């Protein structure tokens with residue numbers, strides 16, 4: 261738990277960042293499966309500012325992690341370091357989102373360009389998940405360097421973005437949503453749930469089996485268990501609310517609760533991740 | 543050129559003079575020590591049928607700082623190149639004008655050498671092999687302070703020649719396998735010193751060294 265609390269800004273960055281970029285995957289699915297009309301798209305673009313604001317909040321959290329934020333431009337000096345790649349990919353995706361929204365604002369976003377840009381952003385969102393995970397490929401911390409780390413982060417992007425994506429569509433009053441979109445949303449969300457559950461389970465069980473001269477993985481894992489439970493409950497409840505919103509009764513309050521549950525669940529899982537920082541030695 | 547530390551575990555009493563002298567010389571904040579002394583202990587005792595007790599308990603100390611590794615884990619992850627290996631001396635140094643204080647170097651170092659100073663300098667800090675003193679031809683503070691003469695520091699060839707077969711590769715608990723970062727450290731073990739993969743002991747003064 262001591263490690264987890266020391267990395268709070270990073271836990272917030274990876275949580276809010278994953279949910280924020282993940283929502284664009286669902287906006288992409290919506291744009292590809294509907295023709296919303298000019299007014300509908302205007303409303304959509306207006307409320308697409310919500311995930312952008314979240315991404316800005318995530319960036320601010322990342323800066324809080326640094327003791328010397330004014331030196332941040334120096335991260336470009338080691339372009340192949342895991343953290344530099346992570347920040348660059350995140351920055352490029354946020355940059356694309358800003359360009360997309362500016363073009364939309366100034367009516368310079370024809371349908372084809374809109375589709376190309378949103379598809380690139382959606383693919384970028386998955387890349388953000390992968391590189392947020394690979395940033396922790398530190399060979400001296402085997403429990404982080406394992407494949408479950410990027411898998412888990414991609415899972416958080418896919419499963420965490422669902423509720424925020426649906427909320428943006430709901431705020432923009434883009435209804436009714438097509439069956440094709442609903443089906444695609446359920447499939448992507450379920451893949452996200454499976455990846456995040458696998459990632460957290462694999463991380464947790466691997467940590468349980470590690471004992472070093474200074475750390476007892478089983479004891480550390482037991483300390484983080486309440487966070488695993490919070491993750492499981494919140495992410496499952498969020499998914500259920502998303503299904504209710506998709507197939508029964510969609511409203512802003514329900515989807516807002518779902519977004520909060522997704523954020524809380526993923527944040528708890530991120531605490532588990534940082535809490536299980538077990539070096540090979542000292 | 544590579545400088546190396548030498549540690550004689552058969553002399554070290556765990557008095558922590560090296561740690562304190564370094565802390566004083568560099569006026570380090572309360573929560574930062576460039577050199578730390580780990581107390582490693584283990585073993586058990588058994589009551590025999592005749593009522594006598596036998597035991598194989600042991601304890602030894604390991605005084606360690608940054609080892610200015612040949613394959614540093616810290617420089618590999620540092621996003622700014624602030625953590626770098628000085629081409630002249632081989633010492634691994636922090637360039638405070640570039641460091642963002644992200645802490646990746648600390649996460650990666652299996653010797654837990656770099657520490658993030660969040661109260662004064664707002665950057666990563668660690669042993670620099672007393673860089674200024676070393677290039678001026680002086681000895682490091684920890685070596686000079688050790689009352690048991692358990693520490694030494696100097697060019698690798700010189701140290702190797704001076705201690706000959708006494709100086710062994712640093713493959714002892716609680717350190718990691720030396721192939722991970724190839725530390726510039728030579729150790730003369732005490733009889734109770736255990737190999738890196740030992741499972742009988744543990745570090746018992748964690749609160750002092752973390």
Ligand code: SF4
Nearest residue numbers: 608609611615616651
């Ligand atoms: S001991 Fe740690 S900080 Fe020092 S050079 Fe080796 S890996 Fe880097």
Ligand code: SF4
Nearest residue numbers: 620641642644645647
């Ligand atoms: S804290 Fe400084 S020296 Fe350490 S990895 Fe970050 S930028 Fe590099």
